Amino acid sequence: MKRILSGITPSSAKGLHLGNYFGATKSHLEFQTKGECFYMIANIHSLNTVFNPKEVMANTLNIFTEYLAFGIDPKKTIFFVQSDIPSIPYLQTVLNNAVTLGELKRMHGYKDKLAKNVAQDSINMGLFCYPVLMSSDILLFKPNIIPVGEDQAQHVEICREMGRTFNNRYGNILIIPELYLKKDVARVKGIDGVRKMSKSLGNDIPVFGTEEEIKKQIMSITTDTARIHSSDPGDPQKNVCFDYLQLMEYDKIGLDVMKEKYQKGTVGDVKIKEIVFETFMQYFDKYRSKKKELQKNLDYIHTLRVEGAKKANLTADQTLKEILRAIGLN
Ligand code: TYM
Numbered sequence: 001m002k003r004i005l006s007g008i009t010p011s012s013a014k015g016l017h018l019g020n021y022f023g024a025t026k027s028h029l030e031f032q033t034k035g036e037c038f039y040m041i042a043n044i045h046s047l048n049t050v051f052n053p054k055e056v057m058a059n060t061l062n063i064f065t066e067y068l069a070f071g072i073d074p075k076k077t078i079f080f081v082q083s084d085i086p087s088i089p090y091l092q093t094v095l096n097n098a099v100t101l102g103e104l105k106r107m108h109g110y111k112d113k114l115a116k117n118v119a120q121d122s123i124n125m126g127l128f129c130y131p132v133l134m135s136s137d138i139l140l141f142k143p144n145i146i147p148v149g150e151d152q153a154q155h156v157e158i159c160r161e162m163g164r165t166f167n168n169r170y171g172n173i174l175i176i177p178e179l180y181l182k183k184d185v186a187r188v189k190g191i192d193g194v195r196k197m198s199k200s201l202g203n204d205i206p207v208f209g210t211e212e213e214i215k216k217q218i219m220s221i222t223t224d225t226a227r228i229h230s231s232d233p234g235d236p237q238k239n240v241c242f243d244y245l246q247l248m249e250y251d252k253i254g255l256d257v258m259k260e261k262y263q264k265g266t267v268g269d270v271k272i273k274e275i276v277f278e279t280f281m282q283y284f285d286k287y288r289s290k291k292k293e294l295q296k297n298l299d300y301i302h303t304l305r306v307e308g309a310k311k312a313n314l315t316a317d318q319t320l321k322e323i324l325r326a327i328g329l330n
Pocket of ligand 1: 005006007008009010019020021022023024025042045134137138146147148149150151152185186187188189190196197198
């Protein structure tokens with residue numbers, strides 16, 4: 001049976017967005033019945049942007065609850081919080097020796113900072129070493145498949161490289177996992193219609209946000225900018241609303257008719273956005289209700305967290321032991 005591992009960083013109070021759900025969480029749900037799954041709320045990763053301890057805790061609990069609300073099942077998976085696994089940062093220290101400065105300097109996250117004219121010397125080491133921590137998250141659990149969105153592909157590639165370097169030195173101890181990208185959803189566009197949907201860019205639609213927040217984001221979607229009046233012909237390819245409707249399984253015939261009307265200039269952008277909003281609220285309704293229900297029982301959530309940590313630590317400690325023996329630290 002294949003082992004699957006993935007994670008999400010609780011980097012803001014906004015919680016999961018449409019891109020996270022279709023790009024990653026949905027595959028995580030599908031894999032639950034197909035393999036042995038390890039899913040983590042990667043809160044140590046959030047420390048390079050969230051400095052308020054109360055926020056770190058609240059965001060961790062929030063995303064943990066949202067994953068449960070989506071149907072991540074702790075009976076079928078090993079669902080845990082990264083900071084509950086002490087072997088992860090331990091392995092990170094070991095893996096620092098399996099990667100070079102040059103390799104880390106090629107990482108997008110680091111290069112993006114430089115492109116924004118952030119002085120190299122002021123870049124947080126947490127951000128710079130992010131791929132080493134993520135490799136530790138992965139390699140410690142010996143997974144075969146890593147389902148993520150496109151933005152994480154480079155991190156998975158460096159993880160594979162680090163795994164190979166380690167194995168070349170010490171023997172075939174680590175499993176080199178395969179990246180799993182779902183083509184059509186690996187990069188869900190944000191409401192600007194161009195860039196990847198992302199919390200930090202503010203172009204996201206938060207699945208568990210208030211109705212007002214969701215409406216505000218949807219009504220400000222940038223559509224075909226060449227179309228000035230609603231009677232002008234528009235290009236459906238330049239209107240991300242159609243992508244969202246397709247993702248949310250909007251009736252195929254209805255969608256084709258709407259696209260045709262858009263091309264002819266017989267349907268307005270506001271009308272389409274209203275349909276996106278209604279579809280969104282319907283599509284995510286059961287998850288939003290489930291989250292509210294779960295939030296009433298924090299003891300239950302806490303118990304699940306403790307149980308998940310216990311199970312994850314069993315696997316993690318076993319691999320760490322093997323690694324320490326191999327490198328001469330037992
Ligand atoms: P994070 O928290 O940024 O995102 C969680 C998952 O959502 C995917 N994603 C998207 N997919 C498609 N379109 C988008 N617009 C979009 N935005 C986000 C991400 O690719 C990711 O799969 N470092 C990771 C978390 C992590 C991890 C791991 C993942 C920590 N350890 C080990 C896999 C294995 C991150 O910050 O993802």
